Amino acid sequence: MDSKKWDKIATGVLYFIAGVMILILAFLLIFILWNGLPHVSWHFLTSPAKSFQSGGGIGIQLFNSFYLLILSMLISIPISIGAGIYLSEYAKKNWLTNLVRTSIDILSSLPSIVVGLFGFLVFSISAGLGFSILSGALALTVFNLPLLTRNVEESLRSISGSQREAGLALGLSKWETVLKIIIPEALPGIITGMILGAGRVFGEAAALIYTAGQSAPPLDFTNWNPFYIASPLNPLRPAETLAVHIWKINSEGIMPDASQVSAGASAVLIIAVLIFNFGARYVGNHIYRKMTGTK
């Protein structure tokens, strides 16, 4: 009787804790969306920001965020997949691979402002890239790569060893086994991790302040030549992103409608991150079902 009572109490406490967490999240979401959504319109999403007058939008910042995201994922996805495969399938257990793993763990716990300052020194100053999308993308790669690599490694490692044996016993080489059996099986996990990583990158501000810069010069959306200075695709132009924009108008914005712009931008950012999170689940499950033929 006593153990039954305690079971009930423990269950109640756990429900309470979970409920508190959900309430906090729900409160944040509702608060941000309630304040921000009324300010979001097509005009707001597409027009450039204004420094001194009201009525500015976040069009360029939104484009910058996506472009930066794509560039940084283009750099970090291949590297993280390669590194993850190495760590999970090929690395022997010795001091060197332990060192690599420890370094990755330390790298992943670096505060993002430190990564930003490192990126500023290395990419913007030493490499001469200045405040540019490319500097920002490289800094985000430093920020995101450790987590992506660990995700790839963990996804591959979660595939049972019997699958590797099955592949090898069928006369596949080790590389064929990894490429044609282990990676396809781990793909849903890998893709989920990548999309969550994308969400993290999308909302990152501190690492970008000193690398991608805090200014969003006007873009000429009719000229897509990446070498033209006002071209949206030019990777060497400074590019304030949405998250940086929110930080900036809250710290030094002097436009009359700064608080509305900030609230609207926050709502857009939150919605984008939510889309990434739900998308990750949906895409991961979808690929898993498609590959395994289960319904």
Place this chain on the structure above:
Amino acid sequence: MADERKEIISATDVHLFYGRNEALKGITMDFRENEITALIGPSGCGKSTFLRTLNRMNDLIPSVTITGTVMLHDKNIYAPSTDTVALRKEVGMVFQQPNPFPFSIYDNVIYGLRLAGVRDRRILDEAVETSLRQAAIWDTVKDKLSESALSLSGGQQQRVCIARVLAVKPDVILLDEPTSALDPISSGQIENMLLELKDEYTIILVTHNMQQASRISDRTAFFLQGDLIEYADTRTIFLNPKEKETEDYISGRFG
């Protein structure tokens, strides 16, 4: 009659060490073509380890050292020039736990072929049907080849795994306790299938199930603590064993 059969594999003085621990203490035995050979013995006696030396699966474990020779078709598979990938196409293996890939039944069966470069849909279709028929599961799955192999029962999964091995057309099939995770009915079906298969393949079977060894094998080898104690016709081993340890084991006095 049985003695006229050709030897396909002969192992000579095979020692295997895990680090310093000697798990196989000089095994010398040969396997004849188109026979089922059963390896029996208590857990940890080295029978599975020995089975895995025959397609060099032990190479995958670091710290393992192997000495001695294993001749397959008169070639030493432990010679430095051996291509283990090619070897494992000749010597297929089925494991204790059914381990189908989480893909469709069709894809499971043709995985080896497709990776070997076969693209012709007709050849693949034919291989799927032949292999699944040989594995005695064609009638059960022919209408759901595109469904996941994981949706099948354990016994059916194991037969798909066997079909997957057959599709590569090996000469020898190694089975490591293939029925120990299955119910008696599925086990019986797999035993019957193995009896059918031995006309075309050489089968080497590790089993904990003494009845299974006596029902389907032609010859039986008894392992104990890394040694091959006795190896003879299955009838002789079960009815008239020479060694005391063998008799004790098969009569259930230990193990």
